[in-house]
Amino acid sequence: MVNHGLVLPILVPLATALAALFSFKSVRAQRWINLGGAAALMGVSIWLLTSVWRNGIQVEQVGGWPAPFGITLVADSFTAIMVTLAGIIGLAGAIYSIVTIDTYRESYGYYPLYHFLLMGVCGAFLTGDLFNLYVWFEVMLIASFVLLALGGERGQMEGAIKYVTLNLVSSALFLAAVGLLYGLAGTLNMADLAFKFGRMSAAQPPGVMTTLAMLFLIAFGIKAAIFPLFFWLPASYHTPPVAVSAVFAGLLTKVGVYALIRVFTLLFTYNVAYTHYIILILAGLTMVTGVFGAMAQNEIRRVLSFHIISQIGYMIMGLALFTPLALAGSVFYIAHHIIVKANLFLISGIVERLSGSSELKKMGGLYRQQPVLSLLFLIPALSLAGLPPLSGFFAKLSLAQAGLATGEYGIVAVALGVSLLTLFSMMKIWNEAFWKPLHNPEPGPSNPAPSSPPARSFLWLLPVLLLATLTLVIGFGAGGVFMLAQRAGEELMNPDGYIQAVLGSYR
């Protein structure tokens, strides 16, 4: 079904960023534009989700050129869910930025970059064409490069060099894979590719296809931070301001996961037993290395960064199992993870500010000072570990069920063991930062005095409250959310609907 509103999740952040650029001199005006733009994006994304839910897959051929020739935007249920999550995290991050980002960064274009980042993310979700996906990746990356480096502190600079290098290598690989794919198939429209591969893959030399699949796996795997390719993430995610970290942690790696799921459900399904088995092994290794890395860390944001990696394993585990239930579990997991992980980063920022340090050893006593904040930390932390009735439990339950149904007992055992270790890691943060009494009260040079909370501390807690409420809603209303995820999973497993919606009259 044609829907011209599909350009809105791209146009709204673009307009916001431009408006913020035009009021570059006035930080006050930029703050209001930032808030308004983020709220508008969230409104648009929820509208998109409801219209996809009511009317099925939505398509827009930009400029009126028919499908395999022009620029295609597609929104199926998976895309709509991802865009909605981008809208939610965008709003939470925008509110948090107003309170926590310093005026130096604000006056050097923080807000325009933030919205360009959101534009890149939404564009990557919506596009129906591989080359456009490359372009949106670059839009997203260049905005994230500057956001990561803005401020110019030593840690940021070192983190940025690693982040930039590995992401550029990944982009070069992605571009090479796109070129080879075009040479093989003569089109880059994903629906057209799926249609052609669906008919010809038996006759094609499978070696070339497998090479292409592995190139895409490596290119997107670097961006998604899967097992042997994740080293840029823990080296950089703890360096920028917390609002930036939280949005990166929530959205950026998930764009890589989104691309992996898209490509490995639409294009490379000719030999699932081989390609998806490799992904399954990588999923297990990603979970295990991520959680062990986290156990070795003693800084709150470093612990959380390693947990991103281990959670990525769960998402691609659903892709690797490749059944409708497993993919629904993946989609549910992504939705749960984005909200919970962004929230944990936001809380880590509050904790670091209140205790004046990012080292867990120097923290303590926050439960006595901030009982509400402690409760708000426990909700996402226990949800991440997968305790019922929070959102993470249902996400892990559906993945475990899918694993048992396909007979992959090994990966289910790994997943359950890793979630136990996640609980251990979350309890470490709880014990160190919140529960144990603060035992070094005298401030000194090595031990700076805790800074007071900023003036508008209500605004500070607002995004945390919003995301914690959403975690509870997903947990207690898991049936409704899971229906949505199930529909996304079924659409991903049967690409005919996607192909039909995009190519429609052309075929």
Add this chain to the structure above:
Amino acid sequence: MEIILAFVIGGLYAAGIYMLLRRSLVKLLIGLALLAHAANLLVFTAAGLTRARPPVISPGAAALQIPVSDPLPQALVLTAIVIGVGVIAFALALAFRVYRVVGEDDLDRMKSTDT
């Protein structure tokens, strides 16, 4: 022609990866640029090279006469080159800032954020 380009692309990839593995920040950036060029040439070559056959319907003819050179990969490469120039320009500026802040050109000494 494809054979020659295949060797050129292979050489560019090899040189790019070699430069990426050096410890110097500037050489790292040269490596990234070489990788980007190799990928661009690969896109250009993979789609097939057809000489002196522009995709234009000649006067009097009703349709295109096969074979023609495909304009799409060239458009893709053009876009990729523009993106690559912007990204490398940013990376150069970043490298300059890194050098000013860290005071080092040696990547092995930039380990304070590693785990």
